[in-house]
Amino acid sequence: MYVKDRMVTQPVCIGPQTKISEALNLMSDFHRLPVTDPEGHLLGLVTAGMIEDSTQSKSTSLSIYELNYLLHKMSVEEIMIKDVCTIDKDALLEEAAVSMRSHGIGCLPVVDKENKVIGIITQNDIFDALIDLLGYYVKGGRYVINVAEDKPGILADVASVFRDQGANISNLAVYNTSRGVEVVVVANSDSCREALEAAGYNVTGVLSR
Numbered sequence: 001m002y003v004k005d006r007m008v009t010q011p012v013c014i015g016p017q018t019k020i021s022e023a024l025n026l027m028s029d030f031h032r033l034p035v036t037d038p039e040g041h042l043l044g045l046v047t048a049g050m051i052e053d054s055t056q057s058k059s060t061s062l063s064i065y066e067l068n069y070l071l072h073k074m075s076v077e078e079i080m081i082k083d084v085c086t087i088d089k090d091a092l093l094e095e096a097a098v099s100m101r102s103h104g105i106g107c108l109p110v111v112d113k114e115n116k117v118i119g120i121i122t123q124n125d126i127f128d129a130l131i132d133l134l135g136y137y138v139k140g141g142r143y144v145i146n147v148a149e150d151k152p153g154i155l156a157d158v159a160s161v162f163r164d165q166g167a168n169i170s171n172l173a174v175y176n177t178s179r180g181v182e183v184v185v186v187a188n189s190d191s192c193r194e195a196l197e198a199a200g201y202n203v204t205g206v207l208s209r
Contacts, residue, residue: 135171
């Protein structure tokens, strides 16, 4: 899966001279705003956390009226991050996840070769992709199978059990855990447990939807 499959296209962007008060109004819906020039080139990024940090540092010495005045006078250019981590739309989704994790950030603007913003991808987008990849909301059965011996062809053997039951597999994942190898299979049938156990597999859980 690629970044382009999950990114928000045509994200709301603001200019560097946008007042912080205006940015705050937009952040009732968007918590992160790319800052661009009139042609759409990325200049920086402003987040709700940056605004909060900026105002908290001044709130002890200013009255509420002075603080509101300041928010209407200050532009996002004064507080935005200028050295922004970005990603290409054709990067793998896991590359975006690793980049966010290693930099301790919650989003990545997606830019083209001219550094124009064409999208944005956030932690929530990756969470949603993970949920979809694992088939959590797919109707049918979600089987967790503990594999005693990991060997070539094991997935084909597991899949053959579902095939013989006339069940279609929609999602599949393999985990290496302290309990051994676990195979998670999502199929359009929740009545394959007996067949799996008859084939010698240890089914540790079945979730029906």
